[in-house]
Structure formats: structure tokens, C-alpha cells
Amino acid sequence: xxxxxxxxxxxxxxxxxxxTGCSRNPAQESLPAPSPDGAYHVxxxxxxxxxxxxxxxxxxxxxxxxxxxxxxxxxxGQAMIWFNARHDGITLEADGDVVLTxxxxxxxxxxxxxxxxxxxxxxxxxxxxxxxxxxxxxxxTGANGFFTRSDERGPIETTEGLKKGLFYYLDGGAIKLVGRxxxxxxxxxxxxxxxxxxxxxxxxxHQGRKDSAAYFKNxxxxxxxxxxxxxxxxxxxxxxxxxxxxxxxxxxxxxxxxEVRQKYRLAHNWEHGSGALTVFPGSQAQVxxxxxxxxxxxxxxxxxxxxxxxxxxxxxxxGDGSRxxxxxxxxxxxxxxxxNCFLRGDRIDLRSxxxxxxxHFDAPDPQFDQEYxxxxxxxxxxxxxxxxxxxxxxxxxxxxxx
Numbered sequence: 001x002x003x004x005x006x007x008x009x010x011x012x013x014x015x016x017x018x019x020t021g022c023s024r025n026p027a028q029e030s031l032p033a034p035s036p037d038g039a040y041h042v043x044x045x046x047x048x049x050x051x052x053x054x055x056x057x058x059x060x061x062x063x064x065x066x067x068x069x070x071x072x073x074x075x076x077g078q079a080m081i082w083f084n085a086r087h088d089g090i091t092l093e094a095d096g097d098v099v100l101t102x103x104x105x106x107x108x109x110x111x112x113x114x115x116x117x118x119x120x121x122x123x124x125x126x127x128x129x130x131x132x133x134x135x136x137x138x139x140x141t142g143a144n145g146f147f148t149r150s151d152e153r154g155p156i157e158t159t160e161g162l163k164k165g166l167f168y169y170l171d172g173g174a175i176k177l178v179g180r181x182x183x184x185x186x187x188x189x190x191x192x193x194x195x196x197x198x199x200x201x202x203x204x205x206h207q208g209r210k211d212s213a214a215y216f217k218n219x220x221x222x223x224x225x226x227x228x229x230x231x232x233x234x235x236x237x238x239x240x241x242x243x244x245x246x247x248x249x250x251x252x253x254x255x256x257x258x259e260v261r262q263k264y265r266l267a268h269n270w271e272h273g274s275g276a277l278t279v280f281p282g283s284q285a286q287v288x289x290x291x292x293x294x295x296x297x298x299x300x301x302x303x304x305x306x307x308x309x310x311x312x313x314x315x316x317x318x319g320d321g322s323r324x325x326x327x328x329x330x331x332x333x334x335x336x337x338x339x340n341c342f343l344r345g346d347r348i349d350l351r352s353x354x355x356x357x358x359x360h361f362d363a364p365d366p367q368f369d370q371e372y373x374x375x376x377x378x379x380x381x382x383x384x385x386x387x388x389x390x391x392x393x394x395x396x397x398x399x400x401x402x
Contacts (some may be wrong), residue, residue: 077153085128167188
């Protein structure tokens, strides 16, 4: 998406969305019953939210299986699927190849820059969600900078004291986390999402409520975009994340920073641009065995106490030349937790803070295969390794792992 296209999207943000073709509210439907296997099941053509709401009311049955197919929102709204505090403890799991998309061409305004998306976020996790809430096995895609404040699809709840600002509505095309929201996200592919501001894939906005951390394991973040910060994951101020065995590839931010600076007075990392993963001041990330390759910058971390262990940063220089400072692999203020990482690119250590004795600068070629699995001997135990499910999603074939 070009800067000109992003400029048109700023105008769209200021206008009330055209809510055409609204259909039934899934929250008003009669709730389904669990199957004999003790789980709730959702099939193509059915809504996912009623099954989540039924599991929320069920003290014994807390698993929802979504069967192979493509699921899209049936009406415009803030989110296609939402988890409020009452949904805590539910496992929402893909059974086969399941795509959750923000798109609905039949209902979207074809003249809008956000077409064909009709929700701000595909999945919303609100305040009161613990690690025992699990999202597993999906591909999440199709966000395109749609914006509405309407709760017509269902109650997007927050606790008193939580702010609903620009980041609340405009960030997190695939997944948005707000308040005390610490779900477990496993074996999820977040791909081809665009937002109107930050966090093209995921936006974490704990707003200082860091009782725990959001947890991402065995996930892929690919081809997500935004005009400002954190095209794959944006960890906003006062937030925390644990990211383990994840792949970040071809995520592009910084494409509309001039417009963002003029319109919102936001200019984070103006000279060089942000990274695929952005960690703001007052935030923290624990990143283990991850690979960052071909992004517009690897990671910018202006928090404190973060760790980056056994990670690969490889040629994250996909910028367009609009940032005067040029690309980098890692921009980190507190680098005491960077250990046994392999780095190579145009500029490895932007602030010269990383311990060169405990890390590997100008690292050898990892010899990546098509799934970005390194085959060079030096990379044993380092970087991302695909799970069977993620391999299947990339190749078009479906297998079940553990």
C-alpha cells in the first residue's frame, strides 16, 4: 500500500463508517449446546461468537472447535470475535485449516480505502483474560484499516479506568489486547493484515496492568503492514509479552510516518523507523528462539528488562529509503538481556549497546529453507522452527500436531 493510499485512509478514519447491509447480531441468537464429546463445534456458515458465549455460561465445557473453512464477519463492527472477562478459560481451537478474515465483500463499502474489511480487529481480547484462555491453530488475515466505534456486533467490554483512544480502535488488525489481557496464542499465522495506525498484526495495550504477559508460541507473522510502529506486534507503553519460537518475515511499518506525524503528532523512531516488533518505553518483551528476516527493521525496544535469547536477525532492510537514518537489525536501549543471538544486516546494533562477546555479529548464512528453518550447523538450537501445523498452512496441506 502506498503513502497516497494511506493518506486517503486518514480521511476515512475521521468519517463515520458506512454500516451497510447489517445482519443479525450473533449475540442475540439462541446459544448452542455442547456435543457428546464435551466440546462446542462450529462449522462453515455458522457464527463463532454464539459458541464462545455458550462456553462462557457453561461451567464444565470450555472448548470450542472451529472446523475447516473460511469465517468472516456477518456485519460491520469493532471485532469479528470478542473475548470479555466472562470468556476467560475458554480454548478456541481450529480443527483443520481454518481462516478467520476481516473481509466481507458483500457488505463492505467498495469506495472505502478499507475495502473489503468490515471490522477493526478480527479478534479482541478484553480486560480479565488470563493465560488459561487459549487461541490455537488459526490463520488470521484480511484487516485493512477499517474503523468504527459501533458495538452493534456485540459488547466489546472494558473495565472502568481503561482508555479508549486512537490505539484502542486503530491498532491490532488481527488481534487486539486491552487491559489485563494475557491470552495464550499458539500455532497461529497472522498474515496480510493492514491497520490505519500501528500494530498491523497484533497490538498489546495493557495500559500499565502488567500482572502477567501475553504469550505467543509457535506463531508466524508475515506480510503485515501499518503506516507507523510495530507492523507485526506493537507492545504499547505499560505492556508485556512473551514470544517464543515465532517467525517474523516481511512485515513492513513506517510507510506513512509523515502523515502520522502531521495528523497525530506521533513520531516514534522518526529517523530510522520502528521494527517488526516494537516495544515502547515502560514495556517489556521476553523473546526466545525467534527469527526476524526481511522485515523493515528487526526490533526496536525502548523498554527495560527485555530479553532476546537464541534469536536470528537476518537482513531486515526492507525499507523504502524514506527514513533518513536507514535500516537496522536491533535498536535496544537496555541490551543486558540480549544473549546468543545471530545478527547480520546493513546496521546490526543501532545504539552500540549489545554485548559482542555473548552474541554473533556478521553471522554466517543460516541456509534457510522455504519455511525459514536454518540448516547451517552453527544455528543448532537457535531461531524459529516450524511446527507441523504452521508448515501445513504455508504449503497448503493440513496436518495435526501434538
